[in-house]
Amino acid sequence: SQTIHQWPATLVQPVGSPLSLECTVEGTSNPNLYWYRQAAGRGLQLLFYSVGIGQISSEVPQNLSASRPQDRQFILSSKKLLLSDSGFYLCAWSVIPGAGETQYFGPGTRLLVL
Amino acid sequence: DAKTTQPPSMDCAEGRAANLPCNHSTISGNEYVYWYRQIHSQGPQYIIHGLKNNETNEMASLIITEDRKSSTLILPHATLRDTAVYYCIVRAPLNYGGSQGNLIFGKGTKLSVKP
Numbered sequence: 001s002q003t004i005h006q007w008p009a010t011l012v013q014p015v016g017s018p019l020s021l022e023c024t025v026e027g028t029s030n031p032n033l034y035w036y037r038q039a040a041g042r043g044l045q046l047l048f049y050s051v052g053i054g055q056i057s058s059e060v061p062q063n064l065s066a067s068r069p070q071d072r073q074f075i076l077s078s079k080k081l082l083l084s085d086s087g088f089y090l091c092a093w094s095v096i097p098g099a100g101e102t103q104y105f106g107p108g109t110r111l112l113v114l
Numbered sequence: 115d116a117k118t119t120q121p122p123s124m125d126c127a128e129g130r131a132a133n134l135p136c137n138h139s140t141i142s143g144n145e146y147v148y149w150y151r152q153i154h155s156q157g158p159q160y161i162i163h164g165l166k167n168n169e170t171n172e173m174a175s176l177i178i179t180e181d182r183k184s185s186t187l188i189l190p191h192a193t194l195r196d197t198a199v200y201y202c203i204v205r206a207p208l209n210y211g212g213s214q215g216n217l218i219f220g221k222g223t224k225l226s227v228k229p
């Protein structure tokens with residue numbers, strides 16, 4: 001069966017520090033991968049998605065970036081964190097899209113920027 | 115913006131069926147109805163999805179009206195662990211012009227299952 005892992009689970013970082021969040025998927029090949037952010041009390045905002053190694057599409061302009069160095073690895077990064085980067089970061093995967101594509105979410109990383 | 119409307123909160127007695135409504139009056143012919151739930155501090159969990167026909171799996175049943183303008187998620191025997199925010203989402207598949215990725219989550223329905 002497929003599983004998705006994210007780490008770290010929680011992170012407290014000072015403003016201006018770098019960030020690296022990792023997401024890995026097991027049990028499937030060539031998945032679509034997604035990064036979402038959920039601010040406190042709000043819905044999910046899609047940040048990036050990837051349909052393959054090295055292929056990244058950005059949904060919103062900001063100081064975050066994403067990379068996909070391996071088929072089942074997705075990394076979210078920042079060179080300098082802002083206070084507004086605080087939130088709950090969720091990675092998701094789906095099979096190659098077709099009718100009724102379903103996304104499955106990881107456990108999330110809670111980031112607090114101070 | 116979310117294309118769906120859900121009540122902000124609902125209560126349900128443990129062991130009883132929980133019926134969560136969702137209005138999606140502007141749904142297009144190729145858009146599916148998805149249901150996810152999010153238990154506090156966890157990632158969203160996929161529950162079920164459907165296009166036209168009613169669907170059932172081990173977690174829930176999805177009833178879609180004939181005109182597809184509304185649907186109901188049914189948890190047949192709610193337990194305390196079903197307490198969560200339930201999200202109803204409509205989305206077209208990618209091979210029919212759907213937009214990559216973006217599951218647009220609205221505010222959902224906060225379901226409280228009480229003993």
